[in-house]
Amino acid sequence: xxxxxxxxxGRDAAFSMPIRRPMHFDEEPKKDSFCVTADLLIPGKGxxxxxxxxxxxxxxxxxxxxxxxxAQEFSHLPKYHVQVLMPGMWDCHxxxxxLQKVAGPAFVESQQNMALTGARCARDAMLxxxxxxxxxxxxxGYGLQIDRAVEEGTLVGPKIYSANCIISPTGGHADxxxxxxxxxxDACAHGMPMANADGVPECxxxxxxxxxxxxxxxxxxxxxxxxxxxxxxxxxxFSDEEMKAMVDEAARAxxxxxxxxxxxxxxxxxxxxxxxxxxxxxxxDEEAADLMVExxxxxxxxxxxxxxxxxxxxxxxxxxxxxKLEAVATxxxxxxxxxxxxxxxxxxxxxxxxxxVGSKLVKQGLNGKELYYHVEAGxxxxxxxxxxxxxxxxxxxxQAPKAGQLKEGFDADFIGLDESPLDxxxxxxxxxxVTHVWRQGKCYKxxxxxxxxx
Ligand SMILES: [Zn+2]
Numbered sequence: 001x002x003x004x005x006x007x008x009x010g011r012d013a014a015f016s017m018p019i020r021r022p023m024h025f026d027e028e029p030k031k032d033s034f035c036v037t038a039d040l041l042i043p044g045k046g047x048x049x050x051x052x053x054x055x056x057x058x059x060x061x062x063x064x065x066x067x068x069x070x071a072q073e074f075s076h077l078p079k080y081h082v083q084v085l086m087p088g089m090w091d092c093h094x095x096x097x098x099l100q101k102v103a104g105p106a107f108v109e110s111q112q113n114m115a116l117t118g119a120r121c122a123r124d125a126m127l128x129x130x131x132x133x134x135x136x137x138x139x140x141g142y143g144l145q146i147d148r149a150v151e152e153g154t155l156v157g158p159k160i161y162s163a164n165c166i167i168s169p170t171g172g173h174a175d176x177x178x179x180x181x182x183x184x185x186d187a188c189a190h191g192m193p194m195a196n197a198d199g200v201p202e203c204x205x206x207x208x209x210x211x212x213x214x215x216x217x218x219x220x221x222x223x224x225x226x227x228x229x230x231x232x233x234x235x236x237x238f239s240d241e242e243m244k245a246m247v248d249e250a251a252r253a254x255x256x257x258x259x260x261x262x263x264x265x266x267x268x269x270x271x272x273x274x275x276x277x278x279x280x281x282x283x284x285d286e287e288a289a290d291l292m293v294e295x296x297x298x299x300x301x302x303x304x305x306x307x308x309x310x311x312x313x314x315x316x317x318x319x320x321x322x323x324k325l326e327a328v329a330t331x332x333x334x335x336x337x338x339x340x341x342x343x344x345x346x347x348x349x350x351x352x353x354x355x356x357v358g359s360k361l362v363k364q365g366l367n368g369k370e371l372y373y374h375v376e377a378g379x380x381x382x383x384x385x386x387x388x389x390x391x392x393x394x395x396x397x398x399q400a401p402k403a404g405q406l407k408e409g410f411d412a413d414f415i416g417l418d419e420s421p422l423d424x425x426x427x428x429x430x431x432x433x434v435t436h437v438w439r440q441g442k443c444y445k446x447x448x449x450x451x452x453x454x
Contacts, residue, residue: 037082044386051068061411111192122453131366169197219260223265229320233324243257257274298346340383347387371387
Protein backbone atom coordinates (compact mmCIF):
# COMPACT_ATOMS: atom_id res chain seq x y z
CA UNK A 1 0.00 0.00 0.00
CA UNK A 2 2.76 2.43 0.92
CA UNK A 3 3.96 4.48 -2.00
CA UNK A 4 1.18 3.15 -4.25
CA UNK A 5 -0.59 5.78 -6.35
CA UNK A 6 -3.83 4.33 -4.98
CA UNK A 7 -2.89 4.75 -1.35
CA UNK A 8 -5.48 6.92 0.37
CA UNK A 9 -3.69 7.80 3.53
CA GLY A 10 -0.03 7.22 4.44
CA ARG A 11 -0.02 6.32 8.11
CA ASP A 12 3.49 7.14 9.12
CA ALA A 13 5.28 10.41 8.81
CA ALA A 14 7.82 9.16 6.29
CA PHE A 15 5.14 8.52 3.69
CA SER A 16 2.76 11.34 4.44
CA MET A 17 3.55 13.59 1.47
CA PRO A 18 0.54 14.35 -0.75
CA ILE A 19 -0.18 11.50 -3.13
CA ARG A 20 -1.85 12.08 -6.49
CA ARG A 21 -5.04 10.09 -6.50
CA PRO A 22 -7.33 8.96 -9.31
CA MET A 23 -10.34 11.28 -9.63
CA HIS A 24 -13.84 10.15 -8.80
CA PHE A 25 -16.74 12.49 -8.34
CA ASP A 26 -17.96 10.62 -5.28
CA GLU A 27 -14.47 10.27 -3.89
CA GLU A 28 -14.93 11.91 -0.47
CA PRO A 29 -16.81 9.53 1.78
CA LYS A 30 -19.11 11.24 4.27
CA LYS A 31 -17.33 11.38 7.60
CA ASP A 32 -19.34 10.70 10.71
CA SER A 33 -19.38 13.79 12.92
CA PHE A 34 -20.41 14.04 16.53
CA CYS A 35 -19.77 16.01 19.73
CA VAL A 36 -18.79 14.75 23.13
CA THR A 37 -19.58 17.06 26.03
CA ALA A 38 -18.13 16.70 29.52
CA ASP A 39 -18.46 18.27 32.95
CA LEU A 40 -14.68 18.28 33.00
CA LEU A 41 -12.39 18.04 29.97
CA ILE A 42 -8.74 17.16 30.63
CA PRO A 43 -6.86 17.89 27.39
CA GLY A 44 -3.72 15.85 28.18
CA LYS A 45 -1.50 18.92 28.01
CA GLY A 46 -2.59 22.18 29.57
CA UNK A 47 -5.33 23.18 31.96
CA UNK A 48 -8.62 21.31 32.32
CA UNK A 49 -11.76 22.92 30.90
CA UNK A 50 -14.99 22.95 32.91
CA UNK A 51 -18.02 22.09 30.75
CA UNK A 52 -15.87 21.31 27.75
CA UNK A 53 -16.65 19.71 24.43
CA UNK A 54 -14.92 18.24 21.43
CA UNK A 55 -16.15 17.87 17.88
CA UNK A 56 -15.08 14.76 15.98
CA UNK A 57 -15.08 14.24 12.23
CA UNK A 58 -14.19 10.74 11.12
CA UNK A 59 -11.09 9.74 13.05
CA UNK A 60 -9.93 13.25 13.98
CA UNK A 61 -10.78 15.83 16.61
CA UNK A 62 -11.70 19.05 14.81
CA UNK A 63 -12.65 21.39 17.67
CA UNK A 64 -12.08 21.73 21.41
CA UNK A 65 -13.89 24.42 23.39
CA UNK A 66 -16.39 25.08 26.15
CA UNK A 67 -19.91 23.79 25.57
CA UNK A 68 -21.33 27.34 25.44
CA UNK A 69 -18.84 28.41 22.75
CA UNK A 70 -19.89 25.62 20.41
CA ALA A 71 -23.56 25.13 21.38
CA GLN A 72 -25.00 27.05 18.40
CA GLU A 73 -22.59 26.04 15.69
CA PHE A 74 -22.81 22.30 16.28
CA SER A 75 -26.37 21.97 17.58
CA HIS A 76 -27.21 19.68 14.63
CA LEU A 77 -24.60 17.03 15.53
CA PRO A 78 -25.27 13.89 17.60
CA LYS A 79 -24.05 14.36 21.15
CA TYR A 80 -22.64 12.10 23.84
CA HIS A 81 -22.12 13.23 27.40
CA VAL A 82 -19.54 11.94 29.87
CA GLN A 83 -18.58 13.22 33.30
CA VAL A 84 -14.87 13.47 32.62
CA LEU A 85 -13.31 13.41 29.16
CA MET A 86 -9.60 12.87 28.57
CA PRO A 87 -7.35 11.44 25.85
CA GLY A 88 -7.02 7.67 25.59
CA MET A 89 -4.00 6.58 27.62
CA TRP A 90 -0.67 5.26 26.36
CA ASP A 91 1.31 2.48 28.01
CA CYS A 92 4.76 3.04 26.51
CA HIS A 93 6.28 -0.22 27.73
CA UNK A 94 4.27 -3.43 27.51
CA UNK A 95 4.99 -6.89 26.14
CA UNK A 96 2.54 -9.03 24.22
CA UNK A 97 3.98 -12.47 24.87
CA UNK A 98 1.18 -14.38 26.60
CA LEU A 99 3.55 -15.15 29.49
CA GLN A 100 2.44 -16.96 32.62
CA LYS A 101 5.86 -16.80 34.30
CA VAL A 102 8.81 -14.40 34.29
CA ALA A 103 11.52 -16.84 33.29
CA GLY A 104 13.42 -17.89 30.19
CA PRO A 105 11.53 -21.15 29.58
CA ALA A 106 8.23 -19.21 29.54
CA PHE A 107 9.49 -17.26 26.52
CA VAL A 108 10.26 -20.51 24.74
CA GLU A 109 6.84 -21.88 25.59
CA SER A 110 5.22 -18.77 24.16
CA GLN A 111 7.16 -19.24 20.91
CA GLN A 112 6.44 -22.97 20.67
CA ASN A 113 2.70 -22.54 21.08
CA MET A 114 2.02 -19.63 18.79
CA ALA A 115 -1.74 -20.08 18.49
CA LEU A 116 -2.06 -20.25 22.27
CA THR A 117 0.14 -17.20 22.65
CA GLY A 118 -1.89 -15.36 20.02
CA ALA A 119 -5.12 -16.18 21.84
CA ARG A 120 -3.73 -14.87 25.13
CA CYS A 121 -2.44 -11.71 23.45
CA ALA A 122 -5.81 -11.13 21.79
CA ARG A 123 -7.45 -11.06 25.21
CA ASP A 124 -4.67 -8.81 26.53
CA ALA A 125 -5.32 -6.30 23.75
CA MET A 126 -9.02 -6.16 24.66
CA LEU A 127 -8.24 -5.79 28.37
CA UNK A 128 -6.01 -2.79 27.70
CA UNK A 129 -8.62 -1.05 25.55
CA UNK A 130 -11.29 -1.79 28.18
CA UNK A 131 -9.06 -0.03 30.74
CA UNK A 132 -8.80 3.13 28.63
CA UNK A 133 -5.50 2.47 26.84
CA UNK A 134 -5.94 3.36 23.18
CA UNK A 135 -2.23 3.09 22.27
CA UNK A 136 0.59 0.95 23.54
CA UNK A 137 4.28 0.77 22.73
CA UNK A 138 5.22 -2.88 22.76
CA UNK A 139 8.90 -3.26 23.64
CA UNK A 140 9.59 -6.81 22.53
CA GLY A 141 7.01 -9.45 21.66
CA TYR A 142 4.35 -10.25 19.13
CA GLY A 143 3.00 -6.69 18.91
CA LEU A 144 3.43 -6.31 15.16
CA GLN A 145 1.28 -9.35 14.49
CA ILE A 146 -1.41 -8.45 17.02
CA ASP A 147 -1.47 -4.92 15.63
CA ARG A 148 -2.07 -6.31 12.17
CA ALA A 149 -5.09 -8.23 13.51
CA VAL A 150 -6.38 -5.04 15.18
CA GLU A 151 -5.85 -2.92 12.07
CA GLU A 152 -7.60 -5.39 9.77
CA GLY A 153 -10.54 -5.61 12.18
CA THR A 154 -10.04 -9.22 13.29
CA LEU A 155 -9.39 -8.09 16.86
CA VAL A 156 -10.32 -5.16 19.02
CA GLY A 157 -7.49 -3.47 20.89
CA PRO A 158 -5.31 -0.41 21.19
CA LYS A 159 -3.05 0.79 18.41
CA ILE A 160 0.17 -1.18 18.96
CA TYR A 161 3.56 0.32 18.11
CA SER A 162 6.10 -2.45 18.44
CA ALA A 163 9.85 -2.96 18.65
CA ASN A 164 9.46 -6.61 17.53
CA CYS A 165 12.60 -8.37 18.90
CA ILE A 166 14.64 -7.14 21.87
CA ILE A 167 18.26 -6.80 20.77
CA SER A 168 20.96 -7.71 23.31
CA PRO A 169 24.54 -8.95 23.30
CA THR A 170 25.15 -12.69 23.76
CA GLY A 171 24.75 -13.44 27.45
CA GLY A 172 22.82 -10.19 27.86
CA HIS A 173 19.31 -9.46 29.04
CA ALA A 174 17.62 -10.87 25.93
CA ASP A 175 19.42 -14.19 26.01
CA UNK A 176 18.30 -17.29 27.91
CA UNK A 177 21.49 -18.17 29.71
CA UNK A 178 20.46 -21.63 30.91
CA UNK A 179 19.52 -22.80 27.46
CA UNK A 180 21.75 -24.79 25.17
CA UNK A 181 22.87 -22.14 22.70
CA UNK A 182 21.82 -23.83 19.43
CA UNK A 183 18.32 -24.32 20.90
CA UNK A 184 18.15 -20.63 21.76
CA UNK A 185 19.23 -19.69 18.25
CA ASP A 186 16.68 -22.08 16.78
CA ALA A 187 13.91 -20.56 18.92
CA CYS A 188 14.90 -17.05 17.74
CA ALA A 189 14.97 -18.23 14.14
CA HIS A 190 11.43 -19.56 14.62
CA GLY A 191 9.96 -16.35 15.94
CA MET A 192 11.00 -15.92 19.56
CA PRO A 193 11.27 -12.12 19.82
CA MET A 194 14.89 -11.91 20.92
CA ALA A 195 17.96 -11.13 18.82
CA ASN A 196 21.59 -11.37 19.93
CA ALA A 197 24.26 -9.26 18.26
CA ASP A 198 27.96 -8.79 18.99
CA GLY A 199 30.11 -6.16 17.33
CA VAL A 200 29.02 -3.37 15.01
CA PRO A 201 28.21 -5.43 11.87
CA GLU A 202 25.91 -7.80 13.80
CA CYS A 203 24.28 -4.86 15.57
CA UNK A 204 23.51 -3.18 12.24
CA UNK A 205 22.07 -6.43 10.92
CA UNK A 206 19.90 -6.86 14.01
CA UNK A 207 18.46 -3.34 13.66
CA UNK A 208 17.85 -3.92 9.95
CA UNK A 209 16.03 -7.18 10.71
CA UNK A 210 13.62 -5.30 12.98
CA UNK A 211 13.09 -2.64 10.31
CA UNK A 212 12.43 -5.44 7.82
CA UNK A 213 9.72 -6.76 10.14
CA UNK A 214 8.16 -3.28 10.41
CA UNK A 215 9.29 -2.23 13.89
CA UNK A 216 8.14 1.26 14.88
CA UNK A 217 10.91 1.66 17.47
CA UNK A 218 14.10 -0.28 18.19
CA UNK A 219 14.66 -1.85 21.62
CA UNK A 220 18.19 -2.59 22.80
CA UNK A 221 19.70 -3.65 26.11
CA UNK A 222 21.91 -0.95 27.59
CA UNK A 223 22.28 -2.85 30.85
CA UNK A 224 21.70 -6.22 32.43
CA UNK A 225 18.24 -7.19 33.65
CA UNK A 226 16.24 -8.64 36.51
CA UNK A 227 14.48 -11.55 34.79
CA UNK A 228 17.61 -12.76 32.94
CA UNK A 229 19.65 -15.37 34.80
CA UNK A 230 23.30 -14.40 35.06
CA UNK A 231 23.73 -10.73 34.17
CA UNK A 232 23.76 -7.81 36.56
CA UNK A 233 21.30 -4.92 36.15
CA UNK A 234 24.02 -2.48 37.21
CA UNK A 235 26.43 -3.43 34.39
CA UNK A 236 26.45 -1.81 30.96
CA UNK A 237 25.77 -4.28 28.14
CA PHE A 238 26.25 -3.03 24.56
CA SER A 239 29.50 -1.08 24.15
CA ASP A 240 29.44 2.64 23.37
CA GLU A 241 30.44 1.87 19.79
CA GLU A 242 27.70 -0.74 19.30
CA MET A 243 25.04 1.56 20.73
CA LYS A 244 26.10 4.47 18.52
CA ALA A 245 26.01 2.26 15.42
CA MET A 246 22.47 1.10 16.21
CA VAL A 247 21.23 4.62 16.99
CA ASP A 248 22.59 5.85 13.64
CA GLU A 249 21.13 2.93 11.72
CA ALA A 250 17.70 3.44 13.32
CA ALA A 251 17.90 7.18 12.62
CA ARG A 252 18.47 6.55 8.92
CA ALA A 253 15.07 4.83 8.92
CA UNK A 254 13.48 7.56 11.09
CA UNK A 255 13.28 5.35 14.14
CA UNK A 256 14.51 6.05 17.63
CA UNK A 257 16.02 3.61 20.08
CA UNK A 258 14.58 2.78 23.46
CA UNK A 259 17.21 1.24 25.72
CA UNK A 260 16.51 -1.09 28.61
CA UNK A 261 18.81 0.45 31.25
CA UNK A 262 18.89 -0.13 35.00
CA UNK A 263 22.47 0.78 35.94
CA UNK A 264 24.01 4.22 35.61
CA UNK A 265 26.87 3.24 33.22
CA UNK A 266 24.33 1.95 30.69
CA UNK A 267 22.08 5.00 31.10
CA UNK A 268 24.99 7.41 30.52
CA UNK A 269 26.38 5.44 27.56
CA UNK A 270 22.94 5.16 25.95
CA UNK A 271 22.24 8.88 26.28
CA UNK A 272 25.66 9.79 24.87
CA UNK A 273 25.06 7.43 21.93
CA UNK A 274 21.79 9.24 21.15
CA UNK A 275 19.24 6.83 22.64
CA UNK A 276 15.99 8.76 23.09
CA UNK A 277 14.11 6.74 25.70
CA UNK A 278 15.49 5.15 28.85
CA UNK A 279 13.38 2.19 29.96
CA UNK A 280 13.33 1.46 33.73
CA UNK A 281 16.15 3.93 34.60
CA UNK A 282 16.53 2.35 38.03
CA UNK A 283 19.90 3.77 39.04
CA UNK A 284 19.40 7.21 37.51
CA ASP A 285 20.99 9.88 39.71
CA GLU A 286 21.21 13.67 39.51
CA GLU A 287 23.99 13.64 36.92
CA ALA A 288 22.07 11.20 34.71
CA ALA A 289 18.86 13.22 35.15
CA ASP A 290 20.69 16.38 34.01
CA LEU A 291 21.98 14.56 30.94
CA MET A 292 18.46 13.33 30.14
CA VAL A 293 17.16 16.89 30.23
CA GLU A 294 20.07 18.12 28.11
CA UNK A 295 19.51 15.39 25.50
CA UNK A 296 15.71 15.71 25.53
CA UNK A 297 15.37 12.02 26.38
CA UNK A 298 12.26 10.45 27.88
CA UNK A 299 12.17 8.24 30.98
CA UNK A 300 9.77 5.28 30.96
CA UNK A 301 10.16 4.11 34.55
CA UNK A 302 7.92 0.94 34.71
CA UNK A 303 7.19 0.89 38.45
CA UNK A 304 4.15 -1.38 38.26
CA UNK A 305 6.09 -4.52 37.38
CA UNK A 306 8.51 -3.87 40.24
CA UNK A 307 5.70 -3.42 42.77
CA UNK A 308 3.87 -6.48 41.46
CA UNK A 309 7.08 -8.51 41.60
CA UNK A 310 7.58 -7.61 45.25
CA UNK A 311 4.01 -8.72 46.05
CA UNK A 312 4.36 -11.97 44.06
CA UNK A 313 7.43 -12.77 46.11
CA UNK A 314 10.20 -15.28 45.98
CA UNK A 315 8.27 -18.25 44.54
CA UNK A 316 7.71 -16.37 41.31
CA UNK A 317 11.43 -15.71 40.71
CA UNK A 318 14.72 -17.52 40.93
CA UNK A 319 16.57 -16.63 44.19
CA UNK A 320 19.07 -14.55 42.19
CA UNK A 321 16.27 -12.87 40.28
CA UNK A 322 14.43 -11.91 43.45
CA UNK A 323 17.58 -10.46 45.01
CA LYS A 324 18.08 -8.33 41.88
CA LEU A 325 14.47 -7.20 42.04
CA GLU A 326 14.78 -6.03 45.65
CA ALA A 327 17.90 -4.00 44.86
CA VAL A 328 16.36 -2.46 41.76
CA ALA A 329 13.13 -1.64 43.61
CA THR A 330 14.90 0.54 46.19
CA UNK A 331 17.10 2.30 43.65
CA UNK A 332 14.27 2.93 41.21
CA UNK A 333 12.04 4.60 43.78
CA UNK A 334 14.80 7.19 44.38
CA UNK A 335 15.44 7.52 40.65
CA UNK A 336 11.79 8.32 39.91
CA UNK A 337 11.76 11.07 42.53
CA UNK A 338 15.02 12.56 41.23
CA UNK A 339 13.73 12.52 37.64
CA UNK A 340 10.50 14.29 38.56
CA UNK A 341 12.32 16.90 40.66
CA UNK A 342 14.80 17.57 37.86
CA UNK A 343 12.07 17.95 35.23
CA UNK A 344 12.99 14.89 33.15
CA UNK A 345 10.34 14.20 30.52
CA UNK A 346 8.46 11.10 31.73
CA UNK A 347 6.11 8.81 29.84
CA UNK A 348 4.01 6.10 31.45
CA UNK A 349 5.09 2.49 31.01
CA UNK A 350 4.37 -0.59 33.10
CA UNK A 351 6.34 -3.49 31.58
CA UNK A 352 3.10 -5.52 31.87
CA UNK A 353 3.74 -8.84 30.19
CA UNK A 354 1.65 -11.47 31.96
CA UNK A 355 -1.54 -13.14 30.80
CA UNK A 356 -3.04 -15.16 33.64
CA VAL A 357 -6.84 -15.21 33.72
CA GLY A 358 -8.08 -14.57 37.25
CA SER A 359 -4.77 -13.13 38.46
CA LYS A 360 -4.95 -9.82 40.26
CA LEU A 361 -1.43 -8.87 39.20
CA VAL A 362 -0.13 -10.86 36.23
CA LYS A 363 -2.44 -9.50 33.58
CA GLN A 364 -3.01 -6.59 31.24
CA GLY A 365 -5.68 -3.99 31.97
CA LEU A 366 -4.23 -2.68 35.22
CA ASN A 367 -1.79 -0.47 33.34
CA GLY A 368 -3.31 2.73 34.76
CA LYS A 369 -2.00 1.80 38.22
CA GLU A 370 1.32 3.23 37.06
CA LEU A 371 -0.15 6.72 37.42
CA TYR A 372 -0.59 6.14 41.14
CA TYR A 373 3.17 5.58 41.43
CA HIS A 374 3.84 8.71 39.36
CA VAL A 375 1.87 10.71 41.93
CA GLU A 376 3.43 8.94 44.91
CA ALA A 377 6.87 9.80 43.50
CA GLY A 378 6.06 13.49 43.18
CA UNK A 379 3.96 14.30 40.12
CA UNK A 380 0.68 16.18 40.38
CA UNK A 381 -2.30 14.18 39.07
CA UNK A 382 -2.32 16.47 36.02
CA UNK A 383 1.37 15.74 35.34
CA UNK A 384 0.72 12.00 35.71
CA UNK A 385 -2.10 12.23 33.16
CA UNK A 386 0.21 14.16 30.82
CA UNK A 387 2.81 11.36 31.17
CA UNK A 388 0.14 8.81 30.21
CA UNK A 389 -1.34 10.82 27.32
CA UNK A 390 0.46 13.75 25.67
CA UNK A 391 3.94 12.36 26.41
CA UNK A 392 3.23 8.91 24.95
CA UNK A 393 3.90 9.81 21.30
CA UNK A 394 7.24 11.37 22.32
CA UNK A 395 8.55 7.83 22.84
CA UNK A 396 8.25 7.15 19.09
CA UNK A 397 10.40 10.00 17.72
CA UNK A 398 9.69 10.68 14.05
CA GLN A 399 7.18 7.80 14.00
CA ALA A 400 4.91 9.61 16.48
CA PRO A 401 1.29 10.05 15.46
CA LYS A 402 -0.63 13.22 16.30
CA ALA A 403 -2.32 11.63 19.29
CA GLY A 404 -2.45 11.72 23.08
CA GLN A 405 -4.18 15.10 23.38
CA LEU A 406 -7.66 16.51 22.97
CA LYS A 407 -6.57 19.00 20.35
CA GLU A 408 -7.60 20.05 16.86
CA GLY A 409 -6.18 17.75 14.19
CA PHE A 410 -5.31 14.99 16.67
CA ASP A 411 -6.51 11.38 16.55
CA ALA A 412 -9.99 10.87 17.95
CA ASP A 413 -8.78 8.57 20.75
CA PHE A 414 -10.44 9.51 24.03
CA ILE A 415 -12.14 8.08 27.10
CA GLY A 416 -14.96 8.99 29.47
CA LEU A 417 -14.75 8.54 33.25
CA ASP A 418 -17.37 8.62 36.00
CA GLU A 419 -15.05 10.25 38.54
CA SER A 420 -12.27 12.80 38.31
CA PRO A 421 -8.72 11.45 38.35
CA LEU A 422 -7.62 14.90 39.49
CA ASP A 423 -9.31 14.15 42.84
CA UNK A 424 -8.04 10.57 43.05
CA UNK A 425 -5.60 9.22 40.47
CA UNK A 426 -6.61 5.64 41.35
CA UNK A 427 -9.72 6.21 39.21
CA UNK A 428 -7.48 5.31 36.24
CA UNK A 429 -6.12 2.11 37.83
CA UNK A 430 -8.46 -0.29 36.06
CA UNK A 431 -11.49 -0.50 33.79
CA UNK A 432 -14.08 0.21 36.51
CA UNK A 433 -14.33 4.00 36.20
CA VAL A 434 -13.67 4.07 32.45
CA THR A 435 -17.24 4.43 31.18
CA HIS A 436 -16.45 5.08 27.51
CA VAL A 437 -13.62 4.36 25.09
CA TRP A 438 -13.35 5.81 21.59
CA ARG A 439 -10.49 4.95 19.29
CA GLN A 440 -10.12 6.56 15.87
CA GLY A 441 -13.57 8.09 16.35
CA LYS A 442 -15.25 4.74 16.94
CA CYS A 443 -16.92 3.93 20.25
CA TYR A 444 -15.71 0.58 21.67
CA LYS A 445 -17.05 0.88 25.21
CA UNK A 446 -20.09 2.58 26.74
CA UNK A 447 -22.16 1.90 29.88
CA UNK A 448 -23.52 -1.65 29.69
CA UNK A 449 -21.37 -2.41 26.61
CA UNK A 450 -17.86 -3.55 27.54
CA UNK A 451 -15.18 -3.86 24.88
CA UNK A 452 -16.06 -6.77 22.64
CA UNK A 453 -14.60 -8.02 19.39
CA UNK A 454 -18.02 -8.92 17.97
ZN1 LIG B 1 10.21 -4.77 29.32
